[in-house]
Amino acid sequence: MDGIMEVPVRRQNMGRKKSEVLVPEMAVPGFTLGAFILLLLVSSVANYPNGKVTKSCRGMIPEHGHTPQSDPPCYISVSQMTFRPGEKIKVTLSGPPFKGFLLEARDENLTGPPIGSFTLIDSQVSQLLTCEDIQGSAVSHTSPSNKAEIKVYWNAPSSAPNHIKFLATVVEKYDIYWVKIPGPIISQPNVLPFTTPKATIAPMPTLPPVSHLTKSFNASDCGNKKFCIRSPLNCDPEKELACVFLSFTRDAKSVMVEMSGPSKGYLSFAFSHDQWMGDDDAYVCILEDQTVHIQPSHLTGRNHPVMDSRDPLEDMAWRLADGVMQCSFRRNITFPGVKNRFDLNASYYIFLADGAADHGRIHKHSQQPLITYDKYNVTGYPENVGGSHSLLLLKVHGALMFVAWMTTVSVGVLIARFFKPVWLKALFGDAAWFQVHRMLMLTTSALTFIAFLLPFIYRGGWNWHAGYHPYLGCIVMILAVLQLLSAAFRPPLHDPSSITFKNTDWFFIW
Incomplete structure (x- = not known):
């Protein structure tokens, strides 16, 4: 799931390359070519919260999937307790260092949309959001850096209610946050004081029970009673620690899922309509404080999974032993009317991924996810299937670039450098050495061009998440075409303009 990528868990929350320059005529030093190829193979990805939390405006609840904390350490203060329409009130949110926040003003009963708008004092640490189509009606963080105090102005609208209450959600860590921290209530002059409604104690939400697995999963029923996905194919999680294992066992109306693999962070799998990350039904098992949390989620694009309620899951259990994480749960085959949970009577591609996690937040998978070669119905006939971390088109892309730049170019360079005096x-x-050299370089050009196209075919267009590799690939392809054009207009050897050609050729090489 290109993620399945950085994400969460606890009581909730769950690329490639090669392109090179082509030289039709002159020799390319091996170290230069090798270094350039290595450069193309390197990429890095970073992902940080940016405070664009408009989706959480109404409920003010982070989509982290964890249970909010009680007894907030942060508090809200105001510069004055009364206001008139059009006035500005300074609002301060302060407390121990925190990473994220969301600040809003509501009516006294906390119903309806946010009231009024805010003006920033420090735009480096805070930003305005448009909530409920009201511009600037909320304030959030701009980065995950620690901050201990946020100051803004609240602008009272002309239609403000008699009483206004400020609320804040504060995030200390991914799995530690406080929702709707109450602030002071400010009132318009000459109105009856606000009477706090009698408090009612709401029961704390209960989490589905989770048990501990007493023994490891095994592959004895794969292809017989279980639909299994394994890597390596035919491995047994009971005997091989490196075995990545996912099984589905159907009964009348539900499916028992077992997942196992080496991981110190998280394991996850997802059902997908295609071989792309996004719009998928995903499940994550995350290690936190020596406990494994099992969390359903869904993927929207190449973003972090959005954690969903664990209510659809039953019979959850987990086990940790020898660096291997195992988790199991049961879910219904169908969930009529429930979003994000797929109907398992249909066929899907299946993704398997793993990676690091901290504080209940999962990070980008450590390698390309394992993806099944075809769509499968896990509730149909039991099968024993495998998958690949690299899809066929990308493998062909890499193979073509390897042949082009480690074989045809290398041989072409050797021919031009050492066989020119003897193959006359x-x-x-034309001289034999030149004809062979030219043929090899044209072959390199053709292979490079084909390999250049394959990632675009695979991705269906430009991949904005592949780092600088696509840009380097485009530069290489442009230089390769220019080199071909230069070679096409190559003057005779003793022509006065041949020196210009040689200089141009060396320019492209270096």
Whole structure:
């Protein structure tokens, strides 16, 4: 799931390359070519919260999937307790260092949309959000850096209610946050004081029970009673620690899921309509404080999974032993009317991924996810299937670039450098060494061009998440085409303009 990528868990929350320059005529030093190829193979990805939390405006609840904390350490203060329409009130949110926040003003009963708008004092640490189509009606963080105090102005609208209450959600860590921290209530002059409604104690939400697995999963029923996905194919999680294992066992109306693999962070799998990350039904098992949390989620694009309620899951259990994480749960085959949970009577591609996690937040998978070669119905006939971390088109892309730049180019360079004095016999009108050299370089050009196209075919267009590799690939392809054009207009050896050609050729090489 290109993620399945950085994400969460606890009581909730769950690329490639090669392109090179082509030289039709002159020799390319091996170290230069090798270094350039290595450069193309390197990429890095970073992902940080940016405070664009408009989706959480109404409920003010982070989509982290964890249970909010009680007894908030932060508090809200105001510069004055009364206001008139059009006035500005300074609002301060302060407390121990925190990473994220969301600040809003509501009516006294906390119903309806945010009231009024805010003006920033320090735009480096805070930003305005548009909530409920009201511009600037909320304030949030701009980065995950620690901050201990946020100051803004609240602008009272002309239609403000008699009483206004400020609320804040504060995030200390991904799995530690406080929701709707109450602030002071400010009132318009000459109105009856606000009477706090009698408090009612709401029961704390209960989490589905989770048990501990007493023994490891095994592959004895794969292809017989279980639909299994394994890597390596035919491995047994009971005997091989490196075995990545996912099984589905159907009964009348539900499916028992077992997942196992080496991980110190998280394991996850997802059902997908295609071989792309996004719009998928995903499940994550995350290690936190020596406990494994099992969390359903869904993927929207190449973003972090959005954690969903664990209510659809039953019979959850987990086990940690020898660096291997195992988790199991049961879910219904169908969930009529429930978003994000797929109907398992249909066929899907299946993704398997793993990676690091901290504080209940999962990070980008450590390698390309394992993806099944075809769509499968896990509730149909039991099968024993495998998958690949690299899809066929990308493998062909890599193979073509390897052949082009480690074989045809290398041989072409050797021919031009060492065989020029001895292969002078004419072949089709030119020296034999030159004809062989030219053929090899044209082959390199053709292979490079085909390999250049394959990632675009695979991705269906430009991949904005692949780092600088696509840009380097485009530069390489442009230089390769220019080199071909230069070679096409190559003057005779003793022509006065041949020096210009040689200089141009060396420019492209270096």
